[in-house]
Each structure stands twice: as structure tokens, then as C-alpha cells.
Amino acid sequence: MQTAGVLVVTIDNAPVNALSADVRGGLMAALAAAEGDAEIRAVVVTGAGKTFIGGADIKEFGKPPVEPMLPAVIDRLEGFSKPVVAALNGAALGGGLEVALGCHHRIAASGAKLGLPEVKLGIVPGAGGTQRLPRLTGIPAAIDIIASGRMVPAAEALSLGIVDAVATENLLDAAVAAAADLAGKSLRRTAELAVPTSTAEENEAAAAKARARAKGQTSPLEAVRLVLATQNAAFADGIADERATFLRLRDSQEAAALRHVFFAERAAAKVEGLEGVEPRPVSTIGVVGTGLMGSGIAVAALDAGYTVIGIEQTSEAAEKGKERITALLDRNLKSGRIDAKGKAERLSRLIVSGNIGNLAKADLVIEAVFDDLDVKTLLFQRLDGIVRPDAILATNTSYLDPDVIAAATQHPERVLGLHFFSPANVMKLLEVVRGAKTLPDVLATGLAVARKLNKLPIVTGVCEGFIGNRIFSAYRREAEFLLEDGALPQDIDAAMEAYGMAMGPFAVFDLAGLEIAWARRKRQAATRDPAARYVDIPDRLCEAGRFGQKSGRGWYRYVDGKRTIDPAVTELIEASRAAKGLTPRAIDADEIVSRLLKAMADEGQALLAEGIAARASDIDLVMINGYGFPAYRGGPMFAAAAKAGAA
Ligand code: 3HC
Numbered sequence: 001m002q003t004a005g006v007l008v009v010t011i012d013n014a015p016v017n018a019l020s021a022d023v024r025g026g027l028m029a030a031l032a033a034a035e036g037d038a039e040i041r042a043v044v045v046t047g048a049g050k051t052f053i054g055g056a057d058i059k060e061f062g063k064p065p066v067e068p069m070l071p072a073v074i075d076r077l078e079g080f081s082k083p084v085v086a087a088l089n090g091a092a093l094g095g096g097l098e099v100a101l102g103c104h105h106r107i108a109a110s111g112a113k114l115g116l117p118e119v120k121l122g123i124v125p126g127a128g129g130t131q132r133l134p135r136l137t138g139i140p141a142a143i144d145i146i147a148s149g150r151m152v153p154a155a156e157a158l159s160l161g162i163v164d165a166v167a168t169e170n171l172l173d174a175a176v177a178a179a180a181d182l183a184g185k186s187l188r189r190t191a192e193l194a195v196p197t198s199t200a201e202e203n204e205a206a207a208a209k210a211r212a213r214a215k216g217q218t219s220p221l222e223a224v225r226l227v228l229a230t231q232n233a234a235f236a237d238g239i240a241d242e243r244a245t246f247l248r249l250r251d252s253q254e255a256a257a258l259r260h261v262f263f264a265e266r267a268a269a270k271v272e273g274l275e276g277v278e279p280r281p282v283s284t285i286g287v288v289g290t291g292l293m294g295s296g297i298a299v300a301a302l303d304a305g306y307t308v309i310g311i312e313q314t315s316e317a318a319e320k321g322k323e324r325i326t327a328l329l330d331r332n333l334k335s336g337r338i339d340a341k342g343k344a345e346r347l348s349r350l351i352v353s354g355n356i357g358n359l360a361k362a363d364l365v366i367e368a369v370f371d372d373l374d375v376k377t378l379l380f381q382r383l384d385g386i387v388r389p390d391a392i393l394a395t396n397t398s399y400l401d402p403d404v405i406a407a408a409t410q411h412p413e414r415v416l417g418l419h420f421f422s423p424a425n426v427m428k429l430l431e432v433v434r435g436a437k438t439l440p441d442v443l444a445t446g447l448a449v450a451r452k453l454n455k456l457p458i459v460t461g462v463c464e465g466f467i468g469n470r471i472f473s474a475y476r477r478e479a480e481f482l483l484e485d486g487a488l489p490q491d492i493d494a495a496m497e498a499y500g501m502a503m504g505p506f507a508v509f510d511l512a513g514l515e516i517a518w519a520r521r522k523r524q525a526a527t528r529d530p531a532a533r534y535v536d537i538p539d540r541l542c543e544a545g546r547f548g549q550k551s552g553r554g555w556y557r558y559v560d561g562k563r564t565i566d567p568a569v570t571e572l573i574e575a576s577r578a579a580k581g582l583t584p585r586a587i588d589a590d591e592i593v594s595r596l597l598k599a600m601a602d603e604g605q606a607l608l609a610e611g612i613a614a615r616a617s618d619i620d621l622v623m624i625n626g627y628g629f630p631a632y633r634g635g636p637m638f639a640a641a642a643k644a645g646a647a
Contacts, residue, residue, distance in 0.1 A: 016054030053096025087175035122255030126246030147210035257634030264617035286362035290321025296424030310352035478599035486584030502628030601640030
């Protein structure tokens with residue numbers, strides 16, 4: 001399109017205008033045409049639909065390169081003799097922002113978001129992002145943006161100097177006017193700008209923060225190095241280093257794992273049997289039980305804009321529940337996540353009472369009471385008679401059978417499981433449990449609500465522990481076998497933490513508390529297969545009054561909250577081995593990691609065979625988002641498959 005001597009080039013490559021080979025070729029062709037046409041005095045580049053450019057085409061990674069390559073396209077844009085203005089109509093990410101940085105002027109729509117999220121794919125920007133961005137923002141801000149991969153809203157991008165203006169009215173009109181205005185003037189080329197000065201302390205502070213956040217991942221460290229180099233290196237040298245680093249990382253295992261996670265998240269949204277099924281409308285959510293879990297769920301629902309009805313058994317308990325919810329909101333106020341107005345507005349959408357009859361107004365009721373079958377079935381019977389016929393009932397049980405809970409109602413088809421992870425207002429994972437009788441639109445509603453709560457919902461079938469806790473049990477079992485075989489808790493934790501787990505298994509057990517698992521083992525004792533291997537060390541530990549971090553002693557001793565190795569635990573383990581006549585052997589970190597990964601992956605295969613999980617990648621997402629598995633390893637199923645492929 002051409003207006004007043006300005007050629008508007010619109011990138012139209014649904015769904016996100018990724019920079020596929022055709023788009024790169026198309027941009028080059030448009031520039032060539034504009035060059036030769038004396039009528040055209042300036043160019044505007046924009047995107048069709050709601051995205052400017054979603055970045056390089058991730059689906060092309062791993063395939064043979066096709067000319068023109070992106071850096072060449074951006075060099076051509078930047079070196080163009082006529083002004084090129086980027087009109088950022090929506091997300092400008094990765095290569096998309098790099099295209100914009102190569103333009104001579106940038107205008108963003110007020111809702112546009114900018115970012116270089118490459119580190120989240122295990123790579124660094126590969127088309128000038130690490131070299132051009134610091135020339136606009138200075139080094140500390142560029143480190144923050146590139147090493148975190150975060151999205152920068154338009155207003156912040158303006159204050160950081162990434163864009164030159166934010167359009168308040170028609171973006172395209174503003175961009176065309178700016179382009180026409182620049183025609184014939186000298187052009188501001190980002191590559192030619194000096195990097196704004198910042199002190200060594202400021203640079204180092206930003207770098208240290210980014211390195212601490214990287215937690216074993218390589219790409220953020222490389223991004224920091226490349227940005228810091230802009231202090232001294234010439235632009236061309238920096239670009240060459242960036243491209244070589246990008247190509248090296250693109251072929252790394254870390255990048256393959258993170259690409260897998262990216263596509264896994266999109267695949268998880270596609271649930272068999274729900275094509276074309278409309279979710280039911282939900283605006284009011286009831287939460288029964290406002291303890292640790294229920295108060296977190298209530299805050300997540302308030303944050304997402306729902307009206308929340310909290311229910312407790314008595315008005316005194318309701319008062320306490322309201323205090324817990326308010327305390328969580330206060331914490332978010334203190335950390336700056338919400339402001340005082342936001343807190344007041346949330347509280348205006350909250351009622352907590354001892355009157356269960358209030359739930360007649362709820363569209364969805366989430367139960368978060370004590371995990372006991374009698375308690376839950378009685379509650380569901382009552383709820384069944386109180387809520388509207390079209391309202392949905394959800395149980396937050398971790399281990400009980402939702403089908404048994406549903407069977408206590410007249411309408412099991414409107415019951416599903418919504419298994420939150422603690423703290424429920426923070427953790428991304430939400431297991432959405434499809435019961436034997438759950439209707440498709442009930443499941444679809446669970447998923448829609450989960451997404452509005454800003455969760456990553458993963459659909460699971462019914463089994464003891466669903467996907468996550470079932471795999472975690474297998475992990476726990478193998479960790480206990482390792483203890484008997486010769487490893488100590490600190491060896492196992494150190495190996496898994498070096499692998500990238502947020503915490504080693506024994507530190508996690510201590511944090512969660514050991515008594516619930518102990519009670520379960522005692523319950524299961526009568527039905528346990530006597531031929532199956534059983535490790536009694538955790539029982540000995542509990543008998544010695546060691547219940548984990550809360551009691552100051554568990555697999556470790558806790559001094560001022562800090563875990564320290566306790567020789568008493570080593571003695572207890574040695575005594576247990578000796579009582580069974582076992583001879584310990586040295587077990588190295590490689591064996592620890594291999595055995596624990598295999599235990600998780602084998603259990604995952606069983607879940608797939610039983611139809612509990614729909615795909616291996618769903619299992620990976622559960623372990624990454626609920627159990628501290630490092631995303632850059634791709635999840636246990638991906639890691640096991642990669643290991644098998646490499647062997
Ligand atoms: N390449 C290929 N496909 C992409 C893609 C990309 N960069 N980004 C998104 N897609 C696909 C998704 O896989 C999905 O496909 P599907 O429908 O078949 O499942 C579809 O586009 C829609 O994606 P979303 O569901 O994520 O759509 P949203 O509207 O929710 O979000 C988005 C849009 C914010 C652009 C989001 O898709 C996103 O964050 N994309 C990735 C952005 C990114 O990481 N870019 C950097 C790429 S690396 C790079 O640019 C290297 C450069 O420096 C050289």
C-alpha cells in the first residue's frame with residue numbers, strides 16, 4: 001500500500017507473522033522495489049492482525065538454512081537510503097524486535113509488547129538484538145531485558161528509548177506521517193549509535209542479577225557476555241560474535257529441550273474430545289475451605305477478576321479465612337504486584353462466610369477442605385443440593401478418587417478435579433482431572449477458568465496421585481532405594497541440584513513434612529506386596545520424631561532455616577542397612593541422576609499406557625511447572641528419550 005510517497009509493507013504470515021523464508025524474501029523484494037521507485041520517499045513496516053512479528057520461525061530451526069538470512073535483511077533495512085519506520089501493532093518479539101531495531105524510527109501501539117525472549121528457547125538473539133538494544137537503552141537495561149526474556153510494555157519501551165513514540169490514536173497514520181517527515185533527512189541508524197554510558201558497578205549489578213537467575217542455564221550467561229562486550233567491541237565484531245554464539249546454541253541440547261517445552265505448552269491446550277465445545281460462563285467462584293490451599297485459590301481467582309465466595313464451617317473460621325486471604329493480598333501489595341486500589345477492588349469482590357447457602361450464586365465451586373474421603377463425600381452431597389443445576393463442582397483432592405466423590409452427588413457429570421499446587425496463587429501448574437462421567441463442557445470450563453487464572457492446565461485421568469504425584473512417588477521410591485544401596489541424602493540432593501532440580505528430593509520431603517507420607521505407608525501396610533522392595537528408613541526417621549523442616553529435624557537438621565547434614569541421620573541409615581544385611585557401595589552422581597530420571601520416565605510410560613496422560617510432553621510440563629524439574633532439560637520424558645537417542 002502507498003500513501004503520500006510512503007510505501008506500507010505489511011507482514012502477513014498467520015498465526016504470528018513469524019519470519020519464515022518467504023517473509024524474509026518478501027521484505028527484501030519490497031525494499032528492492034522501493035529503492036528503484038522515485039515516487040517512494042519512505043517505507044513503513046507493520047504486521048497484519050494482532051502481532052507485529054512473533055520472531056524467527058521456530059519451526060525452521062534444525063532445517064537447512066534458506067537465503068536471505070535474517071541478519072542480511074536487517075542490514076538492508078538499516079542501510080536503506082530512504083527512511084524505514086516500524087509500526088509495532090502488537091507483539092514484537094525476538095527477530096521481530098530485531099527487525100524494528102534495524103529500522104530508523106519506531107512507533108508502538110499502546111498495547112504492543114516488545115521483547116527478546118530467545119533465552120527462553122535456549123538461544124541468544126541472532127540478528128543483532130544483543131548489539132543494537134544496548135545502543136538504545138544502555139547496558140544494564142539491555143541485560144535485564146535480554147537475559148530475562150521478559151515482555152516490555154509499550155510505555156516502558158518508550159521510557160527506555162526502545163521506541164520513539166507510542167501512538168495514542170491511529171498507529172498507521174502516525175507511522176506514515178513520521179515516515180513522510182523523515183524523508184530526505186539524515187537517518188538515525190541504531191548500529192551507528194554510541195552505547196550510552198553506565199558505570200562498571202551498574203553493569204556488574206545487572207550482570208550479577210541475571211547470572212543468579214540463570215540457575216544452570218547457559219543462554220542467559222552468553223547473553224550477558226554479548227551485551228557487556230558492547231562497551232568495547234566494534235559493532236561488526238559484536239555482531240559476528242553474537243551470530244556464532246546463536247548458531248552454536250541453536251544446535252545445543254538446551255535449545256532442543258526448551259523448544260520442546262514451547263511446543264509442549266501449545267500442544268497441551270489441545271484436548272481430545274473438546275473441539276468446538278463451548279465452556280460455561282463463570283463469573284462467581286465458590287471456595288469451600290479457606291486454609292492454606294483455599295486462601296491461595298481465592299487470591300488467584302480474585303487476581304483473575306472473579307467474584308469469590310469463601311465458605312467456612314463457622315463465622316469465626318470465616319473471619320480467620322478472610323484474614324489469611326487479606327494477608328496474601330498484603331504480601332502482593334508489599335512486593336508491588338498490586339497497589340492499594342487493586343487490593344481494595346479485590347476485597348470488594350470477596351465474601352467469606354459460614355453460610356454454605358451463599359453458594360447458590362456460584363457458577364463454579366472449588367472444594368479445598370481436609371483430604372479425607374468421608375469429609376469430601378459429605379460435602380459434595382450437601383453442595384449438590386445447594387448450587388444451581390448448571391453450576392460445576394470441583395475437588396482439589398491430591399490423592400482421593402474424584403469419581404468416588406462425584407458418585408456422592410446426583411450429578412456426577414458436573415464434577416471434575418482441579419488440583420492446585422501450593423502456593424496456589426503462585427504456582428503455574430493446575431492438573432485438571434477428567435472423571436469417568438465429567439461432561440466435555442464441564443472439562444472445557446475447568447480449562448477456560450484455569451487459563452483465566454493464569455495457570456498452565458494439564459488434563460489428567462483418574463489414578464492415585466494423578467500425573468504429578470504418581471511420578472513423584474516413583475521418584476521418591478527410587479531415591480529411597482539409592483539410600484539403601486549406599487548413597488546418602490546429601491549425595492542424592494547434590495546430584496539432582498547439580499542436574500538443575502530446584503531442590504533435591506530429600507530437601508523437598510523435609511519442606512513438605514514427612515508425617516503425611518508416613519501415615520499413608522502405615523495405612524497401606526496391610527495391603528503391601530510382601531515381595532516388593534520396601535525401604536523402612538523413612539519410618540525409622542519419623543519414629544525418631546524427625547518430621548522435616550517444621551520440626552527442625554528430618555533428613556537434615558535445620559539451624560535458622562538452613563539445612564545442615566546430621567550425623568544422626570547417617571547413623572540411622574547405616575543401622576537400617578546393617579539390619580537388612582545390605583552392603584553399601586559407592587554411587588556416583590551420574591548413576592544417581594540416571595536412576596532417578598529412569599524411575600520418573602518409566603512411571604510416565606505407565607501413565608501413557610493407562611491413558612492417564614494424553615502425551616509424554618504433558619508429563620514433562622507437569623514436572624517442570626509443579627515439581628521444580630529444570631525446563632532447560634525438557635522434562636523427564638524428553639530427557640529420557642534424548643538419553644536413549646544419544647546412547
Ligand atoms: N515460530 C513458529 N511458530 C510460532 C512462533 C514462532 N516464532 N510463535 C508462535 N508460533 C505458533 C505456535 O506454535 C502456535 O501454533 P499452533 O497453533 O500450531 O499451536 C501459534 O503460532 C499460536 O501461538 P500461541 O498460541 O502462542 O499464540 P498467542 O497469541 O497466545 O501468542 C506470541 C503469540 C506472543 C507471539 C507467542 O506465540 C510467542 O511468545 N511466540 C514465541 C516468540 C519467540 O520466542 N520468538 C523468538 C523466536 S527466536 C528468534 O526470533 C531468533 C532471532 O533472534 C534470530
